[in-house]
Amino acid sequence: MKRRLWKRWVKPALALALAVCMLQGAGAGEVLAASLTELQQEQERLEQEQEANDVKLAELKADQTKQQEYKDALDAQMQNLQGQIDGLNAQINSLDASIEEKNAAIAEKQQSIDEDVETLKQRLCAIYMMGDASTLEILLQSESVIDMAQKVELLNIITEHDTKLIAQLTADMEAIADEKVEIEAEKEQVALARSELEAKGTELAAVQAEAERVLAELNQNVAEVQAESERIAQEKAQASAEIDQWWKDYYAQLAAQNNSSSGGSSSSLGSGGYVSTGNFNWPVPGFTNISCGYSSGHKAIDISGGGRNMYGAAIVAADSGKVVTATYHYSYGNYVMIDHGGGYSTLYAHASSLAVSVGQTVTKGQTIAYVGSTGNSTGNHLHFEVRVNGVRKNPFNWFS
Ligand SMILES: [Zn+2]
Numbered sequence: 548m549k550r551r552l553w554k555r556w557v558k559p560a561l562a563l564a565l566a567v568c569m570l571q572g573a574g575a576g577e578v579l580a581a582s583l584t585e586l587q588q589e590q591e592r593l594e595q596e597q598e599a600n601d602v603k604l605a606e607l608k609a610d611q612t613k614q615q616e617y618k619d620a621l622d623a624q625m626q627n628l629q630g631q632i633d634g635l636n637a638q639i640n641s642l643d644a645s646i647e648e649k650n651a652a653i654a655e656k657q658q659s660i661d662e663d664v665e666t667l668k669q670r671l672c673a674i675y676m677m678g679d680a681s682t683l684e685i686l687l688q689s690e691s692v693i694d695m696a697q698k699v700e701l702l703n704i705i706t707e708h709d710t711k712l713i714a715q716l717t718a719d720m721e722a723i724a725d726e727k728v729e730i731e732a733e734k735e736q737v738a739l740a741r742s743e744l745e746a747k748g749t750e751l752a753a754v755q756a757e758a759e760r761v762l763a764e765l766n767q768n769v770a771e772v773q774a775e776s777e778r779i780a781q782e783k784a785q786a787s788a789e790i791d792q793w794w795k796d797y798y799a800q801l802a803a804q805n806n807s808s809s810g811g812s813s814s815s816l817g818s819g820g821y822v823s824t825g826n827f828n829w830p831v832p833g834f835t836n837i838s839c840g841y842s843s844g845h846k847a848i849d850i851s852g853g854g855r856n857m858y859g860a861a862i863v864a865a866d867s868g869k870v871v872t873a874t875y876h877y878s879y880g881n882y883v884m885i886d887h888g889g890g891y892s893t894l895y896a897h898a899s900s901l902a903v904s905v906g907q908t909v910t911k912g913q914t915i916a917y918v919g920s921t922g923n924s925t926g927n928h929l930h931f932e933v934r935v936n937g938v939r940k941n942p943f944n945w946f947s
Pocket residue numbers: 839845847848849929930931
């Protein structure tokens with residue numbers, strides 16, 4: 548939003564300010580620096596937003612891991628419970644089979660009893676049939692006491708064998724029925740245990756569902772914050788491109804101004820009234836160690852202490868000119884940029900503190916800042932850039 552506003556309104560205003568500055572030759576540095584500062588503040592704001600977002604993301608991811616572990620534990624618990632229920636089901640099935648067996652055995656005994664009773668009846672019938680008479684009649688028709696006794700004995704023998712057998716079968720059947728009752732009681736207990744486990748399972752399933760819901764919510768939050776991260780990264784890239792564009796525009800204006808001027812001396816800068824010839828002095832007297840040289844990836848030189856403590860060492864202007872930037876930047880830290888005229892400018896980054904402010908005119912060798920390690924830096928050093936018409940060049944080409 549802020550940047551769009553800048554594009555639409557501030558940028559044309561800046562161009563206008565530049566045009567005015569070319570005519571009047573004063574006061575433009577402040578306007579320019581203010582616009583640049585605004586862009587850099589936006590960049591810093593995005594940097595902070597990203598840091599806050601990263602913290603949020605890390606917290607959410609920790610929560611997500613914890614919740615996943617909790618859910619895994621619940622799943623394992625549920626699996627264990629299901630295993631127990633399966634075991635009880637198997638036990639119940641086996642008991643049911645035993646009950647079936649007992650039923651069959653009881654039925655078999657019953658059938659034997661029925662058959663024996665039938666046989667006994669038939670035998671008795673056969674006895675009755677002899678002489679066409681009832682048992683009493685058979686006995687009464689006995690020819691003698693001996694005969695009667697023999698007949699009674701015969702009856703006894705016949706019935707005793709069968710009644711014994713029937714009694715035995717009945718006793719067996721009752722024993723089986725008792726066993727069956729015991730098995731049924733056992734089954735009832737197992738079924739009760741199963742019901743309890745099933746109730747536990749129902750409770751656990753509810754906890755499991757809630758854990759799953761929370762996890763899904765966390766997954767969603769993580770995805771959202773990650774998307775936010777991507778958005779911030781895009782905005783940062785855009786902000787950075789706009790700052791690059793700002794410098795490009797700035798130098799294009801300066802170049803146009805140089806071309807339109809006759810001698811190019813007094814109007815080539817329009818701010819400091821100084822035109823550099825590109826002869827620079829060393830920016831940190833007394834320190835010459837180069838910890839990172841100029842390359843396509845690092846279009847600057849890093850001057851470090853090389854074992855000596857460099858903190859607070861004076862950083863001096865490489866040439867005379869006017870301070871166009873003196874501020875904090877998330878990456879450069881405290882830094883100063885000086886416009887020397889003639890298309891030359893220099894930049895001094897990571898300072899512990901600054902000794903100049905925007906709009907100030909400085910002379911070659913004047914202390915402008917003090918060495919430090921602010922911004923994107925891991926130790927005390929000076930990051931020094933030389934720009935010629937806005938393009939960063941190897942500083943070693945310009946030291947006198
Ligand atoms: Zn550097």
